Amino acid sequence: MRTGGPGTGKTAVGLHRVAYLLYAHRDRLARTGTLVVGPNRSFLHYIEQVLPALGELSVAQATVDDLVAHVEVRGTDDAPAAVVKGDARMAEVLRRALYAHVTMPTEPVVVVRGSRRWRVPAYELEELVRQLLDRDIRYGAARDALPQRVAHAVLVRMERAGEAPDDRVQDAVARNSAVKAAVKTVWPAVDPAKLVLRLLGDPEFLAEHADGLLDEQEQKTILWTKPARSVKSVKWSAADAVLIDEATDLIQRTHSLGHVVLDEAQDLSPCSTGRWAGAVRPVRRPSSATWHRAPPRGRPAVGRRR
Incomplete structure (x- = not known):
């Protein structure tokens, strides 16, 4: 992290580092990409002039608003x-x-193929779900993997019965209507904007999932006074857009970058900067702001459908 007062050369240092890294690790960064994140368009216009002067033309540039533009603010x-x-x-x-x-x-999953019926009991399905939860992979990736896990359980039964199924049979079983219905029930698709909409509009839903993290006053502070009817009707704020971006990444992994320079980092919230924690090299002015850190992750809480 580079810190310093206005005019002390923080941005220049960051840009020279980008130029050096692109020189020293050109092949790797050509594959993974380099991004400079600035506070506004004026800053990006300045960057557009500086980087070519340093001999670099392949650096992507964006504002934070560009990166979280899943909804209109x-x-x-x-x-x-x-x-x-x-x-x-x-x-x-x-x-x-x-x-x-x-x-x-x-409930069990029963797959019908020809004259045979293959049954995977609920307790075995639960074990498959818990295995995916324990892997701590993205929500969407785990949801995509579950049909194949169920199909594999069916193929094991086929092999025990003397059949010789191949990968094509497994793919066909994974696409079976009974398997798809079970996955839809157990691990449903979630829209990130709708998730944030419900959190900010439903006091009980927020209280349940903010328990031990946000106190009652903090929950009241972010709750909307009038719940929105739909994603399109919401007048989303910039902070809401960051929450939707975070939810999007929890569902489906965002493309990784080899190196990111984040200028004026002191103006961003921890939720914003946390999204690039692995690759970001922040450039900021000294700040006295104090933020809470999120607690370490544990196993997601799940329940039985009533």
């Missing part, structure tokens, strides 16, 4: 709401709310 938050929404603890609130959609199976 038409609203604003008051300062207390923006602070809570930008707190790193919100990432864990989102994760809890997301994985609350996963429920343990209560």
Whole structure:
């Protein structure tokens, strides 16, 4: 991290580092990409002039708003709401709310192929679900993997019965209507914007998943006074857009970059900077702001469908 007052050369140092890395590790960064994140368009216009002068033309540039543009930002938050929404603890609130959609199976899956019926009991399906939860992979990736896990369990039964199924049979079983219906029930698809909409509009849903993370006053601070009817009707704020971006990454892994320079990092919330924690080299002015850190991740809480 580079810190210093205005005009002390923080941005210049960051850009020279980009130029050096592209010179020293050109092949690797050509594959993984390099990104400079700036606070506004004026800054990016400046970068467009500087990097070519350093001999580099292959660096992507964007503002934070560009990176989280999943919804149109038409609203604003008051300062207390923006602070809570930008707190790193919100990432864990989102994760809890997301994985609350996963429920343990209560019914077996019965796959019919020709004259044969292949049954996978609920307890075995539950074991498959828990195995995926224990892997701590993205919600969407685990959901995509579950049909193949169920299909493999069916193929094991086929082999025990003397059949010789191949990969094509496994793919066909994974696409079977009974398997797809079970996955839809146990591990449903989740829209990130709808997830955030429900969190900010449903006091009980927020209280359940913010328990132990946000106190009652903090929860009231971010709750909408009037719940929105749909994603399109919401006047999303910039902080809301960051929450949706975080939820999007929890569901499906965002493309990784080899190196990121984030300028004016002191103006961003922990929830914003946390999204690039692995690759970011922040450049910021000294700040006295204090933020809460999110607690370490644990196994997602899931329940049985009632």
